Amino acid sequence: MREPLPADMFDELCPSSLNPIRFGDKWAALIIRCLEQGPRRFSELRVPLSRVTPKVLTQSLRSLERAGLVNRTVYAEATPHVEYELTPLGRSMLEPIAAACAWAEQHWDELLDARESYDDDARLDRTG
Amino acid sequence: MREPLPADMFDELCPSSLNPIRFGDKWAALIIRCLEQGPRRFSELRVPLSRVTPKVLTQSLRSLERAGLVNRTVYAEATPHVEYELTPLGRSMLEPIAAACAWAEQHWDELLDARESYDDDARLDRTG
DNA sequence: CAGTATCCTGTTTGATACTG
DNA sequence: CAGTATCAAACAGGATACTG
Numbered sequence: 001m002r003e004p005l006p007a008d009m010f011d012e013l014c015p016s017s018l019n020p021i022r023f024g025d026k027w028a029a030l031i032i033r034c035l036e037q038g039p040r041r042f043s044e045l046r047v048p049l050s051r052v053t054p055k056v057l058t059q060s061l062r063s064l065e066r067a068g069l070v071n072r073t074v075y076a077e078a079t080p081h082v083e084y085e086l087t088p089l090g091r092s093m094l095e096p097i098a099a100a101c102a103w104a105e106q107h108w109d110e111l112l113d114a115r116e117s118y119d120d121d122a123r124l125d126r127t128g
Numbered sequence: 129m130r131e132p133l134p135a136d137m138f139d140e141l142c143p144s145s146l147n148p149i150r151f152g153d154k155w156a157a158l159i160i161r162c163l164e165q166g167p168r169r170f171s172e173l174r175v176p177l178s179r180v181t182p183k184v185l186t187q188s189l190r191s192l193e194r195a196g197l198v199n200r201t202v203y204a205e206a207t208p209h210v211e212y213e214l215t216p217l218g219r220s221m222l223e224p225i226a227a228a229c230a231w232a233e234q235h236w237d238e239l240l241d242a243r244e245s246y247d248d249d250a251r252l253d254r255t256g
Numbered sequence: 257c258a259g260t261a262t263c264c265t266g267t268t269t270g271a272t273a274c275t276g
Numbered sequence: 277c278a279g280t281a282t283c284a285a286a287c288a289g290g291a292t293a294c295t296g
Contacts, residue, residue: 005162005176021157021228022150026269029149034133042278048133053270058279068242074278081277089238096224096231100149103224110217114196153288170258181290186259202258209257 024067027052027060029097032069032086036094039073039085069093152195155180155188157225160197160214164222167201167213197221 023029027049034040034048042057049057061084064070069090073083086094104111151157155177162168162176170185177185189212192198197218201211214222232239 002166005168005172021225021232022154023228026150038130040130040133044133046278053272054279055271055281056269059268066243066246067239068246079277082279089235089242092235093231096228097149099227100151100224103221104149107217107220111195114217115194118194118196174258181292182259183261183291184289187289207257210259 035086039083041081163214167211
């Protein structure tokens with residue numbers, strides 16, 4: 001106990017403009033889960049992600065593509081469309097995401113309670 | 129395959145000002161790991177987190193406290209100081225964080241390669 | 257020691273409307 | 277269908293200086 005902390009832990013987690021341990025941007029993990037069962041078209045993704053504007057959804061998908069987690073395929077046929085699907089790399093990410101989700105689900109009530117009681121205390125501090 | 133996606137997945141992951149599956153803010157996971165071996169004082173945390181300004185470090189610690197992941201204790205003795213330590217809830221989070229870190233480490237090269245080749249392609253698109 | 261106060265920047269996200 | 281363009285808001289994060 002109480003060993004001195006290493007001088008700089010940044011190299012371990014931080015070269016992370018990529019920031020993989022945060023699973024990318026706000027919607028990344030959700031998108032990856034939407035692709036878990038197989039390729040989906042842009043319009044299909046818009047259904048579960050109805051609260052994400054098309055601009056932001058495109059942004060996120062491009063950034064997932066850039067990270068090698070998602071493939072984008074254009075079908076220029078009679079009914080032109082675009083499909084997104086997980087790469088093997090993207091698929092491998094399902095596991096840590098599931099672990100994080102399971103943790104969150106498992107501790108959801110505790111998390112809500114903690115926040116509530118913290119906020120209640122803060123209110124008391126202000127009120128007197 | 130190609131089952132329709134659920135209408136709205138947001139309730140599952142999204143009530144997330146807390147956003148637990150993203151492990152909180154930019155420094156949260158790193159801070160939690162710094163506390164893994166036991167309680168640390170503010171000034172001790174500043175060593176490994178030297179690139180985080182005190183303001184932001186305080187912010188992050190408060191938000192971890194609010195989430196019930198960290199306890200803050202003030203010692204108003206001769207040498208007044210403050211200690212932060214993981215709650216049991218916070219400690220339970222070490223596991224999913226470790227899983228995400230392991231994944232990132234394991235696929236680091238793939239991630240760098242993917243990004244590089246994506247960017248190279250983009251350059252080609254612009255150049256010719 | 258352990259923060260707070262201010263100010264400021266860049267990025268992320270969003271609203272709305274439009275298009276090849 | 278699968279986006280893009282534009283504008284605006286929100287927020288996170290940081291620089292710097294100061295304090296009970």
